[in-house]
Amino acid sequence: MQLILASASPRRRELLAQIGVIPDVIEPSDIDETPLPGELPRLYAARLALEKAAACDIDGLVLAADTVVSVGRRILGKPENADEAATFLNLLSGRRHKVLTGIALRLGETKRHRVVETGVRMKSLSSPEIAAYLRSDEWRGKAGGYGIQGLAAAFVPSINGSYSNVVGLPLSECASMLGSMGYRVFEAGP
Numbered sequence: 001m002q003l004i005l006a007s008a009s010p011r012r013r014e015l016l017a018q019i020g021v022i023p024d025v026i027e028p029s030d031i032d033e034t035p036l037p038g039e040l041p042r043l044y045a046a047r048l049a050l051e052k053a054a055a056c057d058i059d060g061l062v063l064a065a066d067t068v069v070s071v072g073r074r075i076l077g078k079p080e081n082a083d084e085a086a087t088f089l090n091l092l093s094g095r096r097h098k099v100l101t102g103i104a105l106r107l108g109e110t111k112r113h114r115v116v117e118t119g120v121r122m123k124s125l126s127s128p129e130i131a132a133y134l135r136s137d138e139w140r141g142k143a144g145g146y147g148i149q150g151l152a153a154a155f156v157p158s159i160n161g162s163y164s165n166v167v168g169l170p171l172s173e174c175a176s177m178l179g180s181m182g183y184r185v186f187e188a189g190p
Contacts, residue, residue: 001107001183002060006052011149011168012065018164019171021178021185029055029064033077041070041100046115049102053111060107061183067101067168069144076144082134088145089133094124097144099166103174105181112177116170118161120148125155 005012005023016023029052035044045068052064069076071091079085097120104113133152139145146152148159148166162170175185 002058003178003183004056004058004060004062006056006062006064009168011147015164015167015169015171016174019175019185021175023063024060025058027056027058029053031055033066035075035077039075040073041068041075041098042115042117044068044075045100045102046104046113047102049104050111050113053104053106053113056106061178061181062104062106063174063178064104064106065101065169065174067099067143067165069097069099071095071097078141078143079139079145082139085134085139085145086130089125089130089139092122092125092144092146093130094122096121099144101165101168101170103170103177105177107181110181112181114173114177116162116165116173118159118163118165118170120156120160120166121158122155123157129155 002024004025004027006029008028031051045066048066049064053062056062076088099118102115136151138147138150164171178185
């Protein structure tokens with residue numbers, strides 16, 4: 001069965017490779033990712049994953065995902081610039097937040113989806129820490145303005161849930177979903 005990854009994220013490809021899953025096709029979906037008025041983070045993550053899966057017109061098993069960071073009802077997407085990244089980091093500093101990843105699979109007319117949530121605690125960040133992190137450019141393209149798999153690992157003393165979810169794709173849940181659609185994860189490797 002051909003697996004199509006509807007994502008341009010190199011992190012998602014790396015995570016899938018950890019469990020021996022190499023997509024046959026990479027076909028990023030181009031959809032409007034603007035939250036709807038009043039849309040809650042969990043519903044937003046699910047909607048985007050489903051829309052990305054639906055937007056792919058290649059035959060095969062389509063895997064789409066979208067990861068969002070939320071503080072309460074506020075959705076923190078990918079910052080557009082360093083000022084917005086600084087705003088996000090200041091908001092997250094010393095607080096708990098949620099990382100939610102919507103996963104959607106589509107094979108013909110059959111669709112499955114779910115949202116996986118991980119709680120993350122970020123330590124209080126000093127102005128010099130934020131400035132240094134911004135200079136690293138690791139905030140670019142990352143929901144919430146940070147990547148736990150890089151320098152920001154020093155900012156996160158604890159998580160409650162899936163680490164790979166915080167990176168961008170909850171592997172255990174994803175493998176289970178792929179298996180439920182007939183994709184043999186542990187037989188799919190190179």
